[in-house]
Ligand SMILES: *[C@@H]1O[C@H](CO)[C@@H](O)[C@H](O)[C@H]1NC(C)=O
Ligand SMILES: *[C@@H]1O[C@H](CO)[C@@H](O)[C@H](O)[C@H]1NC(C)=O
Ligand SMILES: *[C@@H]1O[C@H](CO)[C@@H](O)[C@H](O)[C@H]1NC(C)=O
Ligand SMILES: *[C@@H]1O[C@H](CO)[C@@H](O)[C@H](O)[C@H]1NC(C)=O
């Protein structure tokens with residue numbers, strides 16, 4: 342545990358916080374005036390820690406950017422989660438996908454993202470579970486076991502703690518969003534919130550819905566879907582395909598280089614991924630070829646017994662985020678602990694997230710949540726090879742929901758942005774030519790989708806030419 346014990350005091354200002362609370366009605370101690378190298382903006386930012394367990398002294402880091410909007414206070418509130426398990430919403434989600442800034446090319450400053458989701462919502466990027474990014478626990482045993490249940494409970498504790506700091510947002514509509522392994526976190530937090538609301542005699546969280554992108558949901562569907570995707574997209578041979586289908590148990594065996602049960606499955610999936618597909622970006626199969634010597638293969642995958650984390654980082658792009666988030670002046674500006682070395686994906690979480698939860702099916706939870714009157718959107722970048730659209734369609738089919746609007750192409754900027762099918766209580770949409778991190782690869786289409794989701798409107802139909 343040595344490298345994860347912390348010896349330095351957290352920069353904190355309890356006195357100042359209490360004092361300023363009295364004046365402003367909001368906790369302004371976590372206000373971020375400006376980040377190093379940041380272009381000027383009109384919206385306010387906050388960052389810091391919310392304690393999720395008092396007894397274990399466990400705290401989650403967040404970065405909150407208010408809506409870039411004249412009437413920010415009345416815009417919806419949205420939480421964003423990255424997956425992994427173990428990858429950072431601040432570094433990956435905010436700084437590489439959909440936040441207001443991206444790091445500049447040498448990681449010393451920031452540039453604006455003109456498709457930032459905070460144009461439409463007050464966005465909170467949450468580093469969950471403990472040890473992701475700047476989040477931590479002062480109880481070292483917390484780093485030996487992670488699970489969906491613990492993460493969901495901590496995320497609820499975070500939500501309540503966050504509202505204590507920002508009570509003026511209690512009235513805003515809340516939407517949960519995330520991608521990849523957050524396909525577990527997001528519905529599980531929704532369930533926690535709904536259970537909390539049922540029990541609470543006082544404050545009820547104004548949860549309106551959730552949206553998940555390329556979400557890990559049902560191992561059998563996702564893994565069979567990935568195998569079919571590799572074959573139908575001509576990435577593997579017929580022989581490899583049949584070998585995978587014959588030897589893998591898709592309820593457990595990720596064809597992405599992992600098998601718990603069957604050596605032939607493991608050998609074949611390793612061959613598929615490490616040999617045959619090695620020189621493409623599996624997160625975005627038609628993306629440009631890249632193979633710089635230091636980054637060959639899949640350098641960003643944190644492997645565990647051969648299993649990949651659904652990391653959500655582009656192995657072809659230079660990593661400008663890690664140097665930026667480790668600048669001492671950035672840590673000071675964000676109120677992050679100076680003794681934490683920020684990484685995109687936590688090795689601790691990757692190593693110690695309980696195996697059964699990797700492959701746990703979230704479908705029973707969908708069946709429950711679908712009846713609760715909340716908006717549910719599932720979107721899917723259609724060039725992702727990690728949680729491919731094919732698998733998502735397999736599990737949607739298992740839900741057997743009545744179709745309200747049949748499969749149609751949607752229009753973005755006079756191009757087909759993707760296709761959508763609207764089911765009772767669930768909207769599905771693909772995003773054409775988007776990899777695993779949809780907002781990174783198709784920022785305009787992603788923002789349009791987020792806008793329609795927030796408004797509860799279907800994606801606009803592409804009008805066929807007569
Ligand atoms: C952080 O990184 C520095 C430089 O690589 C190293 O000296 C230090 O021990 C690391 N700290 C932690 C807490 O891992
Ligand atoms: C964790 O320990 C640090 C250093 O002692 C302390 O500053 C911080 O407040 C503790 N965190 C929690 C959540 O208690
Ligand atoms: C980083 O790039 C900026 C321009 O974008 C330049 O002003 C600065 O000197 C560069 N810093 C380093 C350390 O290369
Ligand atoms: C995972 O947990 C074990 C204890 O169960 C611990 O020894 C190990 O250090 C943890 N792994 C990491 C990478 O922290």
Ligand SMILES: *[C@@H]1O[C@H](CO)[C@@H](O)[C@H](O)[C@H]1NC(C)=O
Nearest residue numbers: 488489490491695697698701
């Ligand atoms: C989560 O906790 C609940 C209640 O304790 C339990 O019923 C459920 O089986 C747990 N789920 C997992 C995946 O551990």
Ligand SMILES: *[C@@H]1O[C@H](CO)[C@@H](O)[C@H](O)[C@H]1NC(C)=O
Nearest residue numbers: 587588589602603604605606
């Ligand atoms: C893998 O599974 C297949 C199908 O059940 C079986 O025929 C084969 O013997 C298994 N291989 C190993 C090495 O367990």
Ligand SMILES: *[C@@H]1O[C@H](CO)[C@@H](O)[C@H](O)[C@H]1NC(C)=O
Nearest residue numbers: 607608609611612613615616
């Ligand atoms: C698969 O097994 C064969 C022999 O059984 C071995 O030569 C080959 O290296 C293995 N391939 C992988 C990717 O592990």
Ligand SMILES: *[C@@H]1O[C@H](CO)[C@@H](O)[C@H](O)[C@H]1NC(C)=O
Nearest residue numbers: 711712713714742743765766
């Ligand atoms: C859709 O939601 C309503 C409640 O809002 C519920 O009565 C209905 O059963 C749900 N439909 C499905 C297919 O879950």
Ligand SMILES: *[C@@H]1O[C@H](CO)[C@@H](O)[C@H](O)[C@H]1NC(C)=O
Nearest residue numbers: 752753754755802803804805
């Ligand atoms: C797509 O949307 C744009 C902008 O709303 C509109 O001008 C255009 O006519 C639409 N195109 C089609 C083919 O639907």
